[in-house]
Amino acid sequence: MKTPLAEAPTVPKTDGKDDTPVDHVAPDAEPAAPTAPPRIYQSACPALLSGQVEGKLLPPISDKQCGAQSPLSITGVLVNGKLVPVSGRVTTSCGVATALPAWIGAIDGYLFAKENTHVAELLVGTSYMCRNVNNGTSGNLSFHAFADALDIIGFKLADGRTVTVEAGWSDALSSEGRLLRFAHDAACAQFTTTLGPEANAEHRDHLHVDMGCHGKSCTARLCE
Numbered sequence: 001m002k003t004p005l006a007e008a009p010t011v012p013k014t015d016g017k018d019d020t021p022v023d024h025v026a027p028d029a030e031p032a033a034p035t036a037p038p039r040i041y042q043s044a045c046p047a048l049l050s051g052q053v054e055g056k057l058l059p060p061i062s063d064k065q066c067g068a069q070s071p072l073s074i075t076g077v078l079v080n081g082k083l084v085p086v087s088g089r090v091t092t093s094c095g096v097a098t099a100l101p102a103w104i105g106a107i108d109g110y111l112f113a114k115e116n117t118h119v120a121e122l123l124v125g126t127s128y129m130c131r132n133v134n135n136g137t138s139g140n141l142s143f144h145a146f147a148d149a150l151d152i153i154g155f156k157l158a159d160g161r162t163v164t165v166e167a168g169w170s171d172a173l174s175s176e177g178r179l180l181r182f183a184h185d186a187a188c189a190q191f192t193t194t195l196g197p198e199a200n201a202e203h204r205d206h207l208h209v210d211m212g213c214h215g216k217s218c219t220a221r222l223c224e
Contacts, residue, residue: 006061018150042070042202045094052078052101061147066130067148072097079104079119088124093148095211099190106186107179112159115175121156123164125206134202142195155183159224166205169197183207199224 040060047053054076070079074084074090077100100122102175108119128147132139143149154164168176170210180196184207187194191209199208214220 012089014107041088043094045070045072045097047094047098047101048072053097054083055090055097061091063130065141066145068093068128070094071128071147074100077101077104077122079108082118084108084119084122086122086124088127090124090150091147093146093152093211096148096150096209099209099211103183103186103190106189107155107183110182110186112128113180114178115159117157117159117161119155120158122152123154123156123162125151125153126161127151134200143210143212149193149208150210151206152183152187153206154181164205165197165207169204180207185223191218191220193222195222195224198212 018051019213021036037168042060045053045057048055053072053074055072055074057088058073060069061071070093071091072094074086074092076085076099079101080174086100102162104119104122111117111119113130126152129142131142131145133142153164153166154168156162163176164181167179168174169180171177172181184194184196187207187209191211193208193210193212195203195208197204212222214222
């Protein structure tokens with residue numbers, strides 16, 4: 001009787017590759033696209049674009065309740081074919097900047113006709129400042145708080161004189177007094193608000209000008 005042969009062990013077929021399962025490795029993820037910065041919506045100023053004023057557009061100002069979307073830094077004003085420097089690191093609005101050339105031009109014309117000299121520099125005290133009217137602890141915000149007002153303390157003249165509101169206003173018949181009163185009255189034609197030493201004690205040493213809205217249609221003017 002033949003003894004049956006034991007079955008030969010089954011040898012798995014192989015093609016030379018390792019069939020051991022391995023964990024799936026995901027390909028490297030693509031880097032996220034950089035997030036674009038938010039767009040800043042500002043308005044260009046025609047007076048700056050045309051060269052009527054010298055300066056640059058500043059970033060928006062946001063300071064509590066105060067601020068301006070398109071403030072300008074103004075360093076000079078084109079007057080009768082020449083650039084008149086503006087002192088005081090002026091930060092203001094397009095509306096105020098646009099009114100400056102005609103106003104300073106009128107003053108320059110007055111000086112040439114009356115005294116054979118010219119405006120050499122515009123002296124500015126306060127421009128943008130986050131504060132209330134007349135620096136009050138309460139009440140309405142000043143137009144300075146919106147970069148929409150300037151305080152003019154005086155003028156340097158081409159003949160070497162410096163005329164300031166504080167020193168020159170009191171004598172209305174002097175050369176300086178007449179110049180400052182002409183400047184005040186000329187400002188009333190270009191700005192919606194003009195306040196001088198005769199408005200109140202707060203303005204004894206400067207002319208305040210702004211482009212604030214007066215009246216229902218914003219066409220009324222306040223001139224004191």
